[in-house]
Amino acid sequence: MDVAPFEQLLKQAMGLDAASIGSAVVQRAVQERLAACQLPDAQAYWERLGTSAPELQELIEAVVVPETWFFRDPASFAALARLVGEDGRLLQGQTDLRLLSVPCSTGEEPYSLAMALLDAGFPQSALRIDAVDISNRALARAQRAVYGRNSFRGSDLAFRDRYFVATASGHSPVDEVRRPVRFRHGNLLDGLMAEAELYDVIFCRNVLIYFDRATQDRAIAVLKRLLKPRGWLFVGPSETALLSDHGFISAKLPLAFAFRKGPAAGSETKPRAAPSLFVPVRKPPAVAAAPLPPARPRLVPTPAAPAEAPTGIDRARRLADQGHLADAAAHCEAHLRQHGPSAEVFHLLGLVRDASGNAEDAAEQYRKALYLEPDHHEALIHLALLLRKRGDEAGAQRLQRRASRLYQGGGA
Numbered sequence: 133m134d135v136a137p138f139e140q141l142l143k144q145a146m147g148l149d150a151a152s153i154g155s156a157v158v159q160r161a162v163q164e165r166l167a168a169c170q171l172p173d174a175q176a177y178w179e180r181l182g183t184s185a186p187e188l189q190e191l192i193e194a195v196v197v198p199e200t201w202f203f204r205d206p207a208s209f210a211a212l213a214r215l216v217g218e219d220g221r222l223l224q225g226q227t228d229l230r231l232l233s234v235p236c237s238t239g240e241e242p243y244s245l246a247m248a249l250l251d252a253g254f255p256q257s258a259l260r261i262d263a264v265d266i267s268n269r270a271l272a273r274a275q276r277a278v279y280g281r282n283s284f285r286g287s288d289l290a291f292r293d294r295y296f297v298a299t300a301s302g303h304s305p306v307d308e309v310r311r312p313v314r315f316r317h318g319n320l321l322d323g324l325m326a327e328a329e330l331y332d333v334i335f336c337r338n339v340l341i342y343f344d345r346a347t348q349d350r351a352i353a354v355l356k357r358l359l360k361p362r363g364w365l366f367v368g369p370s371e372t373a374l375l376s377d378h379g380f381i382s383a384k385l386p387l388a389f390a391f392r393k394g395p396a397a398g399s400e401t402k403p404r405a406a407p408s409l410f411v412p413v414r415k416p417p418a419v420a421a422a423p424l425p426p427a428r429p430r431l432v433p434t435p436a437a438p439a440e441a442p443t444g445i446d447r448a449r450r451l452a453d454q455g456h457l458a459d460a461a462a463h464c465e466a467h468l469r470q471h472g473p474s475a476e477v478f479h480l481l482g483l484v485r486d487a488s489g490n491a492e493d494a495a496e497q498y499r500k501a502l503y504l505e506p507d508h509h510e511a512l513i514h515l516a517l518l519l520r521k522r523g524d525e526a527g528a529q530r531l532q533r534r535a536s537r538l539y540q541g542g543g544a
């Protein structure tokens with residue numbers, strides 16, 4: 133079967149660069165769909181796609197990667213909570229905070245935003261989170277909001293006890309978390325452009341990696357239009373390099389992947405400097421005077437100010453979040469000496485080396501993580517990005533396919 137026309141159609145319809153998931157995945161999706169439609173061959177299915185928008189949606193459903201979980205990249209949520217905490221007007225609910233989660237997949241990301249902001253003391257009544265995805269199937273699961281083990285990863289799951297109720301089929305977020313979130317179907321590359329109101333914060337994570345460069349540029353232009361002049365954009369770990377080319381300014385928090393819309397919004401020029409807006413020097417008096425609500429225990433797994441001093445890997449992660457890269461690396465190394473090899477620590481050390489500009493060593497650390505844990509999704513993605521930067525496109529695609537295969541058909 134010549135799969136190229138189908139790949140081209142998917143690119144037009146949803147931006148997918150077939151190389152990111154592999155042609156074999158697209159081919160399998162086409163074969164599954166033509167069998168489901170009881171059509172004799174690819175030509176007949178191609179004709180069906182030309183006349184049936186619902187069938188095109190079915191093909192999209194067959195190729196999307198809905199992989200997600202609660203508090204994925206927890207430093208992003210910690211950074212968001214801190215950002216909101218620095219703005220007295222927002223914290224006291226004098227103004228609504230508008231957030232967009234696109235793509236939201238099965239809902240873990242927008243619900244995590246709600247939990248992080250509730251924990252930061254933000255009043256639920258002033259919180260509005262639009263959650264958009266191209267997959268109707270993912271959105272149906274998001275609205276059903278019943279989550280199994282795969283949605284709860286990592287060791288800090290205290291938020292589940294506070295914000296979820298256990299049901300026979302999984303855990304469901306409480307109304308306080310669900311109420312601010314509005315789900316809707318949309319395509320990052322077209323439908324969202326009609327959006328009239330702008331957002332204070334946009335989370336657009338782990339979708340740009342499935343687009344080619346031209347499509348990434350289009351998507352970032354959409355996001356830029358949707359973001360308020362000094363709004364914040366959070367992307368996935370492998371997507372940060374793109375944004376500085378579009379005039380966004382990094383928050384310089386290595387594991388938060390947060391960017392502010394630069395003053396020259398609309399221009400494509402690079403900013404001259406990248407100040408860290410998270411340096412706690414400009415705290416408005418209103419916030420300094422207003423204590424956070426006492427009842428709520430901390431939620432975000434990597435908080436800015438813990439009650440107890442963190443140890444080991446948590447301490448290393450915290451130091452990295454704060455930009456203390458050399459200290460973070462030293463903690464990782466000490467952890468490895470003391471406790472032996474660990475995929476999690478090698479991966480973190482890779483991120484730290486990457487953020488320090490030491491690509492060679494970063495790649496080595498990611499490889500060690502993958503040696504110990506061949507299915508370490510994030511190490512696969514990060515190593516793929518490094519290889520691509522070095523011009524090893526074939527190697528990058530091989531790793532990206534491995535990463536995609538982990539979740540193809542598995543869902544979130």
Ligand SMILES: C[S@@+](CC[C@H](N)C(=O)[O-])C[C@H]1O[C@@H](n2cnc3c(N)ncnc32)[C@H](O)[C@@H]1O
Nearest residue numbers: 146196198200235237265266267319320337338
């Ligand atoms: C890997 S998930 C990312 C979910 C979440 N943002 C996260 O980081 O955990 C990718 C999602 O992108 C969605 N998607 C792919 N192309 C899209 C597009 N053009 N517009 C909107 N959503 C899209 C897919 O349906 C899928 O749910």
